[in-house]
Amino acid sequence: MKKSLLAMLFIGLCAPLLALAQSTLNAYQMVEIQAHARKVWDIAKNWDNLHGWHPVFANDELTGGSNNTVGATRRLTIKDGPSFDEELLAFDDGDMKLTYRIIGENPLPITDYESTLTVVELATDRSLVVWRGAFASKPEQKDDDNVQLINGVYRAGLDNLKSLAEGK
Numbered sequence: 001m002k003k004s005l006l007a008m009l010f011i012g013l014c015a016p017l018l019a020l021a022q023s024t025l026n027a028y029q030m031v032e033i034q035a036h037a038r039k040v041w042d043i044a045k046n047w048d049n050l051h052g053w054h055p056v057f058a059n060d061e062l063t064g065g066s067n068n069t070v071g072a073t074r075r076l077t078i079k080d081g082p083s084f085d086e087e088l089l090a091f092d093d094g095d096m097k098l099t100y101r102i103i104g105e106n107p108l109p110i111t112d113y114e115s116t117l118t119v120v121e122l123a124t125d126r127s128l129v130v131w132r133g134a135f136a137s138k139p140e141q142k143d144d145d146n147v148q149l150i151n152g153v154y155r156a157g158l159d160n161l162k163s164l165a166e167g168k
Contacts (some may be wrong), residue, residue: 023136023143024112024134024135024136025110025134025135025136025137025143025146025147026132026133026134026147027132027133027135027147027150027151027154028130028131028132028133028151028154029130029131029132029151029154029155029158030128030129030130030131030158031128031129031158031159031161031162032122032126032127032128033126033127033128033129033161033162033165033166034125034126034166035125035126035127035165035166036121036124036125036127037096037119037120037121037122037127038096038121039165040119040127040129040161040165041093041096041119043161043164043165044117044119044129044161045068045091045093045096045098046067046068047062047067047068047069047072047074047088047091047098047100048060048061048062048067048072048074050074050076050157051076051077053157053160053161053164054156054157054160054161055079055156055157055160056078056079056153056156056157057076057077057078057079058077058078058079058080059075059076059077059083060074060075060076060077061074061075061077062074063075063085065088068088068091068093068098069088069091070088070089070090070091071087071088072087072088073085073086073087073088073103074086074088078107081107082107084102084104084105084106084107084108085102085103085104085106086100086101086102086103087100087101087103088100089101089114090116095118096118096119096120097116097117097118097119098116098117099114099115099116099117100114100115101113101114101115108149109137109138109141109145109146109149110135110136110137110138110141110146110149110150111135111136111137111138112134112135112136113133113134113135114133114134114135115131115132115133115134116130116131116132116133117129117130117131118130118131127165129158129161129162131154131157131158133150133154135150
């Protein structure tokens with residue numbers, strides 16, 4: 001009886017802390033492109049050129065390390081908006097895949113953001129690009145709104161990448 005009372009007291013004290021814990025959110029978008037996978041990857045892979053194919057970003061400046069090298073950092077500037085920093089965590093030219101994360105303070109309503117962009121060859125002149133990310137909402141932010149925001153950023157980039165790779 002004493003143990004069950006202690007267990008109930010422990011659960012009662014911990015429940016508010018568990019409610020405050022951030023849940024991991026996921027965003028996921030993909031696009032099929034009528035172009036060779038290597039051509040698509042060559043457009044998307046350069047760590048210091050996201051603004052060259054993604055319409056949301058006005059600038060992408062390498063701030064540390066070397067382009068396409070693990071540990072490299074960049075400062076992204078949103079069109080008509082603020083800047084934030086990211087770090088390249090993994091880069092595999094052969095598998096056409098890169099992983100990165102936001103570092104330091106950022107103006108976005110999210111934290112703990114990590115994302116992977118992958119290009120997959122479906123056929124000789126057909127590829128699939130998958131962009132997925134995991135993150136948490138900052139306090140007082142709505143999870144559904146943040147998932148919609150990141151999915152929208154991915155969608156805008158993938159749609160433009162498709163246009164560029166298909167020459168439209």
